[in-house]
Amino acid sequence: MLNTLMDAFALISTxxxxxxxxxxxxxxxxxxxxPGLSATMATALLVPVTFYLSPxxxxxTIVAASTMAIFAGxxxxxxxxxxxxxxxxxxxxxxxxxxRKGEAELALGAGVWFSAVGGIAGTLSxxxxxxxxxxVALSFSTxxxxxxxxxxxxxxxxxxxxxxxxxxxAMFIGLLVACVGIENPGGVPRFTFGLTDLFGGIExxxxxxxxxxxxxxxxAMLTPEPPPIPRRKFGSILAGQWNLTKKYNVQMTRGNIxxxxxxxxxxxxxxxxxxxxxxxxxxxxxxxxxxxxxHVEGLVEAGASNNASIASGWVPSLLFGIPGDTIxxxxxxxxxxxxxxxxxxxxxxxxxxxxxxxxxFIIANLLMIPLGIVMIRLASHVLRAPRSSIMPxxxxxxxxxxxxxxxxxxxxxxxxxxxIIGYVMEENGYPVAAMVLGIVMGTMVEQAFVTSLIKSDGxxxxxxxxxxxxxxxxxxxxxxxxxVLLWLxxxxxxxxxxxxxxx
Amino acid sequence: xxxxxRRAFAASSAAAAxxxxxxxxxxxxxxxxxxxxxxxxxxxxxxxxxATARIxxxxxxxxxxxxxxVINRTGGSGVVGHSAIASATPxxxxxxxxxxxxxxxxxxxxxxxxxxxxxxxxxxxEDPPGIQVGSASPYKTVKExxxxxxxxxxxxxxxxxxxxxxxxxxxxVGWMQxxxxxxxxxxxxxxxxxxxxxxxxxxxxxxxxxxxxPEARAIIxxxxxxxxxxxxxxxxxxxxxxxxxxxxxxxxxxTGAWRxxxxxxxxxxxxxxxxxxSLKKVYDSPEFKDFMGNRGFGTVWGDAAQFAAFMDxxxxxxxxxxxxxxxxxx
Numbered sequence: 086m087l088n089t090l091m092d093a094f095a096l097i098s099t100x101x102x103x104x105x106x107x108x109x110x111x112x113x114x115x116x117x118x119x120p121g122l123s124a125t126m127a128t129a130l131l132v133p134v135t136f137y138l139s140p141x142x143x144x145x146t147i148v149a150a151s152t153m154a155i156f157a158g159x160x161x162x163x164x165x166x167x168x169x170x171x172x173x174x175x176x177x178x179x180x181x182x183x184x185r186k187g188e189a190e191l192a193l194g195a196g197v198w199f200s201a202v203g204g205i206a207g208t209l210s211x212x213x214x215x216x217x218x219x220x221v222a223l224s225f226s227t228x229x230x231x232x233x234x235x236x237x238x239x240x241x242x243x244x245x246x247x248x249x250x251x252x253x254x255a256m257f258i259g260l261l262v263a264c265v266g267i268e269n270p271g272g273v274p275r276f277t278f279g280l281t282d283l284f285g286g287i288e289x290x291x292x293x294x295x296x297x298x299x300x301x302x303x304x305a306m307l308t309p310e311p312p313p314i315p316r317r318k319f320g321s322i323l324a325g326q327w328n329l330t331k332k333y334n335v336q337m338t339r340g341n342i343x344x345x346x347x348x349x350x351x352x353x354x355x356x357x358x359x360x361x362x363x364x365x366x367x368x369x370x371x372x373x374x375x376x377x378x379x380h381v382e383g384l385v386e387a388g389a390s391n392n393a394s395i396a397s398g399w400v401p402s403l404l405f406g407i408p409g410d411t412i413x414x415x416x417x418x419x420x421x422x423x424x425x426x427x428x429x430x431x432x433x434x435x436x437x438x439x440x441x442x443x444x445x446f447i448i449a450n451l452l453m454i455p456l457g458i459v460m461i462r463l464a465s466h467v468l469r470a471p472r473s474s475i476m477p478x479x480x481x482x483x484x485x486x487x488x489x490x491x492x493x494x495x496x497x498x499x500x501x502x503x504x505i506i507g508y509v510m511e512e513n514g515y516p517v518a519a520m521v522l523g524i525v526m527g528t529m530v531e532q533a534f535v536t537s538l539i540k541s542d543g544x545x546x547x548x549x550x551x552x553x554x555x556x557x558x559x560x561x562x563x564x565x566x567x568x569v570l571l572w573l574x575x576x577x578x579x580x581x582x583x584x585x586x587x588x
Numbered sequence: 589x590x591x592x593x594r595r596a597f598a599a600s601s602a603a604a605a606x607x608x609x610x611x612x613x614x615x616x617x618x619x620x621x622x623x624x625x626x627x628x629x630x631x632x633x634x635x636x637x638x639a640t641a642r643i644x645x646x647x648x649x650x651x652x653x654x655x656x657x658v659i660n661r662t663g664g665s666g667v668v669g670h671s672a673i674a675s676a677t678p679x680x681x682x683x684x685x686x687x688x689x690x691x692x693x694x695x696x697x698x699x700x701x702x703x704x705x706x707x708x709x710x711x712x713x714e715d716p717p718g719i720q721v722g723s724a725s726p727y728k729t730v731k732e733x734x735x736x737x738x739x740x741x742x743x744x745x746x747x748x749x750x751x752x753x754x755x756x757x758x759x760x761v762g763w764m765q766x767x768x769x770x771x772x773x774x775x776x777x778x779x780x781x782x783x784x785x786x787x788x789x790x791x792x793x794x795x796x797x798x799x800x801x802p803e804a805r806a807i808i809x810x811x812x813x814x815x816x817x818x819x820x821x822x823x824x825x826x827x828x829x830x831x832x833x834x835x836x837x838x839x840x841x842x843t844g845a846w847r848x849x850x851x852x853x854x855x856x857x858x859x860x861x862x863x864x865x866s867l868k869k870v871y872d873s874p875e876f877k878d879f880m881g882n883r884g885f886g887t888v889w890g891d892a893a894q895f896a897a898f899m900d901x902x903x904x905x906x907x908x909x910x911x912x913x914x915x916x917x918x
Contacts, residue, residue, distance in 0.1 A: 133658070226791040228793075270752060272752030284667055405812070406783065408783060427806045429811075491632075493668060532779075
């Protein structure tokens with residue numbers, strides 16, 4: 086054990102690995118913080134570079150870039166209300182509200198601090214619990230995934246500030262968008278209107294960039310410049326984080342655990358972890374009325390959660406070659422290419438390489454604190470720049486980023502279209518975040534439901550018979566019925582004392 | 589100082605323009621390739637096709653002395669990138685990687701593109717499907733599994749490996765037909781690729797998967813699944829214990845997912861010959877062999893004529909299977 090650890094240290098303490106780790110960290114921070122360029126894209130663009138690196142250095146670049154990019158997505162979310170990655174979309178409104186209140190450093194500091202804590206918690210779970218966690222992941226069949234995705238959709242009503250009815254409506258628009266394309270269980274083109282480009286469906290990233298970034302630019306063009314945030318020195322970023330850690334340690338721990346569990350499940354990654362955790366935070370908070378007005382509690386929980394899921398997402402990848410999310414899918418390709426074939430033998434025969442990967446996760450998360458602070462300081466100048474010079478740059482980033490996804494003009498058109506949709510929805514009080522959730526989860530809900538029915542020959546009983554499935558079903562049902570019961574109870578309570586003064 | 593910079597810039601851009609003009613002279617007038625070549629990949633960065641294309645491009649660059657730039661043209665389930673290759677100017681400066689989908693999509697009526705829309709250059713890779721069952725499955729050999737499938741009512745057994753009408757679905761249909769069974773004897777459960785299907789197999793949600801053995805490797809090595817046979821003419825050297833269908837059941841049926849390099853239709857003969865010769869060198873290089881071996885990808889060589897014949901045969905085979913499965917619109 087100690088020997089393998091020493092070997093692992095020797096493996097990562099070469100100049101090549103150190104430089105690769107540092108360069109990839111800076112790269113990940115920059116890509117993640119630009120609206121329209123996602124963490125997945127940052128990782129995918131690194132693949133050709135890894136061809137020329139040693140195995141450990143190659144993995145180091147992937148680990149560092151993905152860790153940094155997920156955190157960096159919080160920066161434009163907090164400063165401009167334009168989340169850099171879908172994982173930041175759940176709490177972008179909240180973080181932006183804090184910035185408007187003059188608490189940008191607290192919001193971003195919470196982002197970097199709790200991301201690092203979550204990342205390290207996720208790494209520890211990867212180190213200690215990989216085999217049992219992998220067993221959990223393997224016991225999930227499509228029946229369980231259906232309920233999980235269903236629960237994910239339920240979060241739409243919880244996170245939205247507007248009326249639940251409008252949130253549900255927005256979510257259904259997202260589900261409709263998820264129907265487009267040929268990649269559905271039937272393999273039949275739907276809503277493609279004969280356009281080849283629509284066969285692949287609408288990806289969540291261009292839709293996200295459109296409804297948040299482009300819609301924000303449109304709003305900026307039509308509304309007068311908001312009263313400037315008082316010019317003052319940007320305060321300390323880490324001050325106060327320790328107090329938050331003590332105050333919200335329950336929330337932080339819960340975020341870590343939820344993130345680890347969701348990350349381990351293949352197909353449900355950082356995006357879902359952030360949504361579920363933010364919703365949980367609001368549900369169990371002592372002061373839920375403060376959510377949406379610039380309250381840090383949800384940021385703590387969701388920020389810890391999405392970074393925890395990144396590390397635990399590697400568990401099924403390393404043990405079974407099953408990707409936990411799109412970033413892990415790319416990482417698996419690199420692992421194979423470098424002769425570190427995923428499988429249980431990786432943990433026994435190549436233990437020192439495994440420990441080297443663990444160490445890199447921890448180093449990347451520690452490195453995130455100083456580098457993140459530098460990045461936040463640089464980015465904070467955005468708040469002082471005139472809006473007329475920021476908005477065109479954002480537009481340019483959106484266009485370049487959406488083109489780069491597929492080297493295809495279709496991405497740019499998608500972003501523009503969703504910009505208009507997002508603008509119209511926001512103007513009428515429909516939360517666009519709920520629509521993004523619908524797009525992210527829609528495919529999973531449908532795929533899990535239809536394939537489950539094919540497997541059970543059309544019977545819905547297995548959705549309730551399998552043990553984990555039954556628990557998830559009970560939770561989903563509870564989440565639907567609970568608000569209704571609460572509403573009825575309150576009505577009854579209000580009614581019953583009412584007759585007394587009358588009588 | 590700024591003046592000089594500007595003048596230097598003007599001079600260098602003029603030189604660049606002149607150089608570009610030089611490069612764009614008819615390709616036949618000078619040795620091919622005289623300028624960088626674009627290699628179009630119809631699938632996303634980071635996937636298996638992308639990785640294969642990038643290693644081929646890197647080795648072509650080494651051999652021919654010009655940059656070979658890989659561009660991922662994704663979207664439309666592969667249709668977008670495949671069209672971009674077919675519609676490029678046939679001068680040898682845009683080539684691309686074709687995948688098995690080109691012999692499938694036109695049967696479904698999704699595109700007009702077919703193998704004949706291209707100038708084939710070389711076949712580089714083929715991965716045959718395996719037949720995998722979960723570790724708790726009672727079937728120890730493919731014969732036992734096949735007998736149980738024959739005895740069971742239609743649709744009792746559930747299989748997966750990819751989406752509806754995907755290559756592994758058609759492999760299953762082809763196997764069923766080779767045994768004289770209806771195409772839907774085993775129900776197909778569509779999935780988003782081989783990895784989720786293997787996971788569901790391990791979770792006990794499926795009876796078998798028909799994805800390629802390399803895709804199933806990690807789960808098999810984890811002891812959660814077994815490979816009973818492969819639908820290939822010969823055993824895979826990486827899995828010497830897995831028999832072929834012919835050995836195990838005397839059924840001579842083989843298919844596979846393949847990748848090859850091609851240009852748009854009407855590529856000049858000398859350019860095509862040059863590229864095929866260079867691709868042969870790439871194929872024989874230890875770098876390529878190592879790379880493919882590490883990823884677990886099978887290597888198969890076919891020159892231009894062999895690749896064309898290979899695609900025609902595969903195209904006809906896919907047509908039969910897709911008609912049997914009721915997926916064909918043609």
